[in-house]
Amino acid sequence: MIRNKRGFRFSASWILGMFLMLCIGFSWFVFLWVQDRQFLDYFVFRHTIERFATDTFSRSQPFWYYWAILLAGAFPWFFLLLRAWKEAWKKPATPLAYTWIWVMIPVLFFSLSASKLVLYILPVIPGLAIGAIWVWDNLSQNQQRTWEKAQLGFHLLLLSTFLVLPFVEDRLILNGKFWFIWVITTTFLITIFFSGIRLKDRPVISAFTFTMGLLVMSTYFFSQNPGMTNDTRRVAEW
Structure with missing residues (x-):
């Protein structure tokens, strides 16, 4: 086992x-290459190197694209x-440091890519959740209250945009079921904030409520407005 000055341990098991x-991992690539000798050129060069280095597939986005999404x-x-970057840097042999690396390195790597899609960074979401909970658990109550208020304000701001959308786009259709879920979600978020639920748990429950509400609302939103969103219906009709 090797241990450096910062306490990071490296052993034969690594x-x-x-x-x-x-x-x-490589066994999968070898198997496909044996089945089709064009695999390396198609997958490795065209769909990996070309995607990263060029805008061949017309999916170019600015460098800050993934950072803004997150x-x-x-x-x-x-x-x-x-x-928490300072703590992660000072204590590299901690779960926080590992999750920080888990999230930041892929996001930075794909930010340098010429071709960008949201699904490229989906694997960082579990690491982000684990790292954030680690930080959250070590905040003081006053800090947690501040973050909770910020989260509620952000959720209500996003929900309030739906009130403005019909005035911005008159072709938009938002039916009664959509607004019913909107009211339920908004009511639950406010109720959770003022409830007697333990402070440490409230933001997590609130985030789950908001996500589930948004998921259900999006179902009605996309089904009622197929011509205004990216969907397969127009392709099938064509």
């Missing part, structure tokens, strides 16, 4: 683990993880 990971889509949890 080497064995990396070796097994590479063997299992800041908005995982608010305030991504902020929580960002604010």
